[in-house]
Amino acid sequence: MDAMGGDRAPGEVVRGAVWAAEELGIEPVLVGQKERIEEVLGTLGRRPRLEIMDAREVIGMDEAAMAIRRKRDSSMVRSLQLLRDGYGAAAVSAGSTGGLVAGGLLIVGRIRGIRRPVLASVLPSLKGSSLLLDMGAHTEARPEDLLQSAVMGARYAEFALGIRAPRVALVNNGTEADKGSELTKAAHSLLAASSLNFIGNIEGRDIHSGTADVLVTDGFTGNVILKHTEGLASAIFAILREELNQGLGSKLGALLLKPAFRRIKRRMDYAEYGGAPLIGINGALIKCHGSSNALAIMNGIRVARDFARGEVVRRLTDYFSEEDDHEQPEQNH
């Protein structure tokens, strides 16, 4: 646990980790400035089994990704080294996305055969949730990258989320196979020829309909979709509030509806989903939202536990090494 990463670290992060220890029965390793971590623990009046690893430096939220090269004694770098060395089953950080993606690549390293790790995000849907990837680790993509993303997303959905034969869809500006950009048309062919449970193209209007378990797209579009979901949901809630403040009947109605609204917000709330897995590196790494509170951190740790427990990294390693075996002979013909 990168105890110093995020806007509300170390307070909320340490609180979330303690909560996770109690709730999930895991034993957190808190990496960061020892005295500040101890200070937060002191205020809690309880202390489950946990470990503290001192790391003196902190990588700020606005620092360039390459700060991970300079700040060798930062909580983020030390956490990633522990993950690489197998000291922890998974790593969790609410620190800067750029730093974490770069650190995942440079410190933990890629799974052999995977060109680029991707960040996946859980989106709420009418039937629960779907996995969207790439949500922004890489702005540009080639058709082969989208195929690899699909394989990573499908393995993750199957083994970390427990979805059998997950349905994979490609985000596009039309459902027909011959519609789309050069990128999506080529990716569609690759996906259709793969062994995945590919259900075809999906349009923007079906992203939240629960039609697909895994939504594949490039990092630019994924980032726009993810932030658009956030922005549109809060715009609708703001309009709702505005409308409800008109008229006495509405005000009374609003009062009666409070519990329902709380449940809806919860279903839309990123804090409930906890974190975004970085898939494709040699370890289970979870990126939590920069403004994570203790609940989000606790849920991030839950996601990390499922990521590790599902042995997604080993399964992807097996998959891509078998692919290597298949491809080698053909190339030698």
Next chain:
Amino acid sequence: MDAMGGDRAPGEVVRGAVWAAEELGIEPVLVGQKERIEEVLGTLGRRPRLEIMDAREVIGMDEAAMAIRRKRDSSMVRSLQLLRDGYGAAAVSAGSTGGLVAGGLLIVGRIRGIRRPVLASVLPSLKGSSLLLDMGAHTEARPEDLLQSAVMGARYAEFALGIRAPRVALVNNGTEADKGSELTKAAHSLLAASSLNFIGNIEGRDIHSGTADVLVTDGFTGNVILKHTEGLASAIFAILREELNQGLGSKLGALLLKPAFRRIKRRMDYAEYGGAPLIGINGALIKCHGSSNALAIMNGIRVARDFARGEVVRRLTDYFSEEDDHEQPEQNH
């Protein structure tokens, strides 16, 4: 008025045109199968000043764009010819988007200096609405196309929508100028150097915040955003309904809230916005949603009236011919 275009033509289209004639004081020219138009008019029991132009063929919603070449006597082709010839001040169709974009280009023709016409769409925002373009006329774009889109959107916003010095933003996966895809980084430079009121990059989360009047993006991303808005809004309303059906207090609350919900739905409803202008051709052309009802058609005609009244086409013609004048001497140096 293409009286035969759309899923609910000619019934809803003719009803919408009659409504517009009464409400807006315009005189519609209904293009399509005369006897079917007369049949609808007969059921209305009233007949404002209008004209009927017989056209025997109909272009179906699923026909390829190039049907406009084959079906010379279709309501869509005839409507576009009337627009080209200046017989009407503007044209409105709820027929297939592909056909209309192709027809706009081939029959009405481009404004000189504009490489590609774009479809713009009105998106609801916290402060009213914003104009998003391109919403899908072209899947791929070059940086220069985004600059032209911005100019077209800004002129349209100023003269058809009456927004002074409209704020133009570029949809991107980060607000910083050096963030984004190759396309958006290059487009950002062009926009920053232009005379537009360019306020910089905008992320997905601010698309509905009312920060910008004109949102510029490529047709792939624009299409995903537009359909995502539709899909997410209906998902949220579905969850709302589900949650409101739980518990007696909620049910009573829901009853009291009905008027507020109706107002919200109205604010989110495409029928209220009417239609998407195709900007960049030699005429004011509005594409209505394929499933438009009479209200959507009426509002589409209102949008077409504002498009024509604002003389957007003349202003764009002036702008791009001046640009020609400016650029020529430099090239001759």
